[in-house]
Amino acid sequence: QVQLQESGPGLVKPSETLSLACTVSGGSTSGYYWNWIRQSPGKGLESIGFIYYTGSVNYNPSLRSRVTISVDTSKTQFSLRLSSVTAADTAVYYCARSGSRYGSDAFDIWGQGTMVTVSS
Amino acid sequence: QSVLTQPPSASGTPGQRVTISCSGSSSNIGSNVVNWYQQLPGTAPKLLIYSRNQRPSGVPDRFSGSKSGTSASLVISGLQSEDEAGYYCSAWDDSLNDYVFGGGTKVTVL
Numbered sequence: 345q346v347q348l349q350e351s352g353p354g355l356v357k358p359s360e361t362l363s364l365a366c367t368v369s370g371g372s373t374s375g376y377y378w379n380w381i382r383q384s385p386g387k388g389l390e391s392i393g394f395i396y397y398t399g400s401v402n403y404n405p406s407l408r409s410r411v412t413i414s415v416d417t418s419k420t421q422f423s424l425r426l427s428s429v430t431a432a433d434t435a436v437y438y439c440a441r442s443g444s445r446y447g448s449d450a451f452d453i454w455g456q457g458t459m460v461t462v463s464s
Numbered sequence: 465q466s467v468l469t470q471p472p473s474a475s476g477t478p479g480q481r482v483t484i485s486c487s488g489s490s491s492n493i494g495s496n497v498v499n500w501y502q503q504l505p506g507t508a509p510k511l512l513i514y515s516r517n518q519r520p521s522g523v524p525d526r527f528s529g530s531k532s533g534t535s536a537s538l539v540i541s542g543l544q545s546e547d548e549a550g551y552y553c554s555a556w557d558d559s560l561n562d563y564v565f566g567g568g569t570k571v572t573v574l
Contacts, residue, residue, distance in 0.1 A: 379563075388466050389501075389509065389552055391563040404562050438508055446514040449556050449563065450499045454508040 346371035348439050348455035356433075356462050362426040366439030366455055373397045373415055377443040378422045379451060380413060382435040390435075394442065395422055429462045436460075467492065468553050470566035476543045477574045484569045486536040486553035492564055496556040498536040500529055503550040503568075512551070513538060540571070548573045 352364035366378070380392040393403035395413045403411045407426070415422040426433060436459050440451040469487040476482045486498065497516060501509035511520055513529035526542045536555075540547055553566040 388567040389554070389565040391565070393562075402561065405560060446511060446518075446520060447497055447499070449497050449554070450511055450514040451501070451509070451554075452511050452514075452520065454510070457508050 346441065346453055348441065348453055350437060350439050350455045350458040352458060352460070354459055354461060356429055356460060357464050358430055358462055359428055362424070362429050362433065362460055362462075364424045364437055364439075364458065364460070366422050366424075368420040368422075368441075371420075373417050373420055373422065375443070376441050377448070378413075378415060379440045379442055380424045381438045381440055381451070383438070383457075384432075384435045392424065392426070392437075396443075431462050434460065434462045466567040467557060467560070467564035468555065468566035470551075470553060470569045472567065473570050473572065475572040475574055476540075478543055478545060480543045482540045482543050482547075482571060484538040484540075484551050484553075484571070486538070486566050488534050488536075488555060488564075490534055491559040492534075492555040492557040493531065493536055494534040495558060498529065498531050498553055498555045500527075500536075500538045501552045501554065503552065505549070509552060543571075543573055545573045547571060 379394040395401045410427045412425040436457040438457045439455040441453040444452045446452045500513035502512045503509040517529045550568045557564045
């Protein structure tokens with residue numbers, strides 16, 4: 345079955361760029377939306393944005409100026425870049441799939457999550 | 465501060481019925497599907513209820529969802545110890561043009 349796995353640095357310095365990748369195994373990126381969602385320590389979930397397999401993107405308005413999401417269909421991988429990070433960006437970052445038979449808005453497959461700490 | 469409002473906690477004894485509310489507005493719950501997620505401690509969220517009251521295979525039928533106007537509810541009928549987890553509601557928001565989540569409800573089995 346399809347599985348997602350996040351990868352990237354666990355520590356990023358303030359003002360630098362956070363870069364994460366999500367590898368899709370057991371399936372392809374075609375036909376689905378690919379999402380980034382984060383969860384600050386002890387807090388709730390926040391959508392960062394998503395990309396359709398064709399490359400069309402949508403970003404959280406509050407993060408739009410700092411976010412770039414891209415997809416590499418040949419590598420069955422999609423990526424997140426978040427620039428000018430601060431301590432407020434410290435969170436567990438999840439990648440997730442939507443657009444399946446469960447509905448366009450349902451995140452039916454999630455990665456295990458990766459903790460990113462912003463600190464000097 | 466989350467766009468969707470959930471109580472921070474709920475509890476019950478084994479076998480009891482627990483209801484978790486999720487309050488929103490006309491731009492999210494009022495006009496779009498509400499999905500529910502279960503997050504066991506230390507793990508990623510898992511899709512629990514989709515398309516108002518459908519369950520992915522493997523989700524017990526003691527979990528059910530409903531929606532009325534700008535509010536939604538998740539009911540756990542016959543609470544079990546393995547249901548101790550965080551529960552989140554989510555919907556698309558037509559004004560924000562993005563997905564929004566509730567702050568989460570931690571369910572404790574007494």
